[in-house]
Amino acid sequence: VEHADDTIPGGLMPEPAATDAPAQSFALPVADPANAALTVLVVEEQDFSRKVLVRQLRALGALDVLQASDGEQALELLRRPDNAVGLILCDLDMPRMDGLEFMRHLGAIRSAASLVITGAVDVALLNSVQMMCRAYGIRPLGVLEKPVNSECLRTMMARARKPMPGPALVDAAGGPEFSLDEILGGLQQEQFEPFFQPKVELAGGRIVGAEALARWRHPQHGLISPRAFIEPLERSGHIDTLTFKMLEQAAHACHRWNRSGHDLSVSVNLSLVSLADTRLATRVAAVVRAVGLAPRRLTLEVTETAAMTDVGPALENLARLRLRG
Structure with missing residues (x-):
């Protein structure tokens, strides 16, 4: 698993069809310098979707973007000694290890990263995921439907940069003892x-x-x-x-x-x-x-x-x- 390559297979986004109407601007979003210090991990099975998301993150100012095609690859990255991931964008439906199992392991390694679910999620499933995250000591930020809107992504990145409202769960093993x-x-x-x-x-x-x-x-x-x-x-x-x-x-x-x-x-x-x-x-x-x-x-x-x-x-x-x- 390597750092993200922002080359999108098959070229960039398709050009708009010819029209007599005035040309519209399709410029990439303006980068936020504050995002330069945010390390982001994209966990997405589909190669094209993953690379598009990586490109959006870079355009928004993220300099360190990692990618994985499933939960197992993502955990390999998160277990590295130099891991500094602050935001994880994760699909739920993935091979080998899906997003739900990944969240369980994420809680076990006590990752400090915030989590955003990507893809369509119904209300019942979203409620389950949010409660799972809190039970595992994970900070859930919300859901981004595909195709991901760059301004919504910018909002999630800003939330991830803010300090967590409380520390992660402290286990008794190796943690403080109380009288x-x-x-x-x-x-x-x-x-x-x-x-x-x-x-x-x-x-x-x-x-x-x-x-x-x-x-x-x-x-x-x-x-x-x-x-x-x-x-x-x-x-x-x-x-x-x-x-x-x-x-x-x-x-x-x-x-x-x-x-x-x-x-x-x-x-x-x-x-x-x-x-x-x-x-x-x-x-x-x-x-x-x-x-x-x-x-x-x-x-x-x-x-x-x-x-x-x-x-x-x-x-x-x-x-x-x-x-x-």
Whole structure:
């Protein structure tokens, strides 16, 4: 994979047909000097479309433009030690590794690049892609339909040059460690929030709901992965504090979706530790009732981060939750 060659196969754009009307200007867009410092990666299967896009980027002032024909080639570039890519233009429908799989790997390598999807994308798919990006810690800027409009491309480049509103997700492995007091302080100061990962019906591609994933928006360290705080909360018996904060926020969000006409449900993670408390079902039902959410819209997903020591109360809670809808 090499730097982009801006030669377009078959020549430049076709000349306009002869006409008696006054000649119109087809000049390339004016370059923005600020784009010179922006490294752009174009991930596009079609050779012609890729080279046209490269030419547009260069005309807008980008000096360092890389290209790849699929996600695998793009990841090779992004894994280089000298990688400085700040903007990725990516098609979703590509061979070997499509755009969706590429986004998953992009999140895994914690790329700081902003992402723009190129091509026609329907609203449902766009919503899924945007939520995927946020779940993976990627900064989505939007969609550019083909053929790409140069002024819209200029806008995306300007957005990519702006600092991200928050740091990328910090994983516990190799990241900062936090004391229980720090974690509880973050909960008290409302620093924890749900990130919604879409649930998609495979048959029709329709979004049917979302899973609420807990994230800690730390004032100094940015977004903190659950690996840094779930286990300490479970060990200390404080996991319900987090669970019910996520439950309340997720229930409110789902209620808003339903009121807006979206037929969606929401799921919230529930620790095995919480199932030992026989009051759990009553507390969950109280939250759902207070929010006004139909109980059938809520799913509790039992996680396995802790060992179950008392099966009886857990089964009682599960049965009681089922009775409550």
